[in-house]
Amino acid sequence: MSQKRAWPIRLLGFIWAGINGTRRLILNLVFFGFLALIVVGISQDQVPQVPQGAALILNLEGKLVEQPREMDPFEMVAGGSDKEQEIVLEELIDVIEAAAEDDRIAGIVLRPGGVYGGTAKLQLVGQALSRFRDSGKPVIAQSGWYTQGPYLLATYADEIQLNASGTVAIEGMGMYRLFYKDLLDKVGVKTHLFRVGKYKSFAESYYLNEMSEPAKEANLSLLDDIWGQYKATVNANRTLAEGLLDRNLDQLEAALEQVDGDFSQYALENGLVDSTLTSVEMRDQMFERFGAKSDDESKFNGVSWQDYAAQMMPEVHLPGRDQVAVIIAQGPIVPGDQPAGTIGGYSMSKLLRQAREDDQVKAVVIRVDSPGGSVYASEQIRQEILALKDAGKTVVSSMSSVAASGGYWISANADRIYAQPNTITGSIGIIGMIQTFEETAKAVGVNLDGVGTTEMAGLNVFKPLPDSFKRIMQMNLNKGYADFINLVATARDIPVEKVDEVAQGRVWSGTAAKELGLVDELGSLDDAVAGAAEIAGISDYDTILIEKELSPEQQIIQEILKNASVELPQSESSKLMGMVKQTLLGPLEQQLTLSDPQNAYMLCLECSEL
Helix, strand or coil, X not given: CHHHHHHHHHHHHHHHHHHHHHHHHHHHHHHHHHHHHHHHHHHHHCCCCCCCXXXXXXXXXXXXXXXXXXXXXXXXXXXXXXXXXXEEHHHHHHHHHHHHCCCCEEEEEEEEEXXXXXXXXXXXXXXXXXXXXXXXXXXXXXXXXXXXXXXXXXXXXCEEEEEEEEEECCCCCCCCCCCCHHHXXXXXXXXXXXXXXXXXXXXXXXXXXXXXXXXXXXXXXHHHHHHHHHHHHHHHHHCCCCCHHHCCHHHHHHHHHCCCCCHHHHHHHCCCCCEEECHHHHHHHHHHHHCEECCEEEEECEEEHHHHHHXXXXXXXCCCCEEEEEEEEECCEECCCCCCCCEEHHHHHHHXXXXXXXXXXXXXXXXXXXXXXXXXXXXXHHHHHHHHHHCCCEEEEEEEEEEECHHHHCCCCCCEEXXXXXXXXXXXXXXXXXXXXXXXXXXXXXXXXXXXCCCHHHCCCCCCCCHHHHHHHHHHHHHHHHHHHHHHHHHHCCCHHHHHHHCCCXXXXXXXXXXXXXXXXXXCHHHHHHHHHHHHCCCCEEEEECCCCCCHHHHHHHHHHHHHHCCCCCCHHHHHHHHHHHHHHHHHHHHHCCCCCCCCEEECCCCCCC
């Protein structure tokens, strides 16, 4: 009887699903078709032109990334200008290199603004600027205020101009975080930590009041290494006085007194910049160097790098040629199907499987920019990498700013590992954390009760964790750590004892990691691609990018909003709120994005992008 009643209900549901699907299809066709017409209309009216003798203008504001985040188009519209702007690293480098060979481009005007994303990425852009200068064309840096990252980029220019009311703010490098133990104690939250590796300091914020001595030791060693490389690069580019970048506050105060507290004059007299000018004088100089636009004499003869990129011809890949595929692994590693900007265990595996099943792909380069994450998802990805190798294909890891913990786990079995000198890598360790709220519940008058068929069924964050469960958790992590150091020992051909010595959750620079045998070569993504082709034994090949495909409507809206974002500066208030949010909630947000089924993580929270 019930089946007879259910049948018409299912039929009505089927009919409604068909009607609703047709309605959505028609709406999408009309809406996105209309958007496509707008894009075509705009592109026909505003085809980017590159005038003869023009300056390529690099207005850089936002985060350097290996791959843009995949965002819901309507979320992007709603977010407006407060959304973090992104600059795709390879796209920017390609523009600079193309401009070096373009007779229409007479030089570069570099305005590094608020660009950030890690010293490793900034140096790659700087090296591209050096190659541009080798073509005989000048690079002029201009800014009202140079902070540490943008200044590093500016040192690759022929000339650094600073606004007469500006400054160069180089503060050194540090790792600081908030510690919440006293707060959690006051609200009755108990933190249960399980870890292997004395340097594995993820979660210290939740069970300590200050950074542990092992964490201080490891972090200071890393900072000294990365800071030393920063100073070496700046000093090589600018030939500064010894110790200038390491002045303490007393020395800085005395030096500023000599110039009556004029920060721009201090920068000029100490060789940090070449000239101090007003904004009007900077602009006038650009007119003198590059002339005025033929169609608008109020603007100097220049083209934005985004407009220049829009008129570059895309690469054409001939059928039948061998290919080296690049797959980008950027962001935290979490289980499941994830959008670009997050490494999903399933979605990343799917891309690797796509490369394995493509007969033209002879080698794969995995570009890793990740502090790690879920043990389960990391292992899922590693298994797919092993399947690639079993299929006879070369696999190379190319480390960007960060490739630590789970980021190293997915790199370990590569045929060759490339890192940059200031890549942050290692952090070979494992950790788990569970917070319980039994005291909080008691304080507010809440009580949990019920029945279950097993003791495990009764485990709950509103009840104390049984000691036996704590031992089971620690046992699981011990096994995970043993697996980690054994896979590194086998993959890297290093004795297990030696791996254990350099593991323990400690982070290393790319330079140190090479000395320890954790990476094979120091080099860029291009070096890794060339290395992969060499190992695979191919010389005539195309380089392709394998990434998750966007729907046509996502591509249309993302392209519109990407171009529009250039004209929408982020408000100072939203920048400040972003900084506060990152400082107060950053570690907690990162924790909440992780959903390992066993509560086991390979994550390096101190691997902030230096």
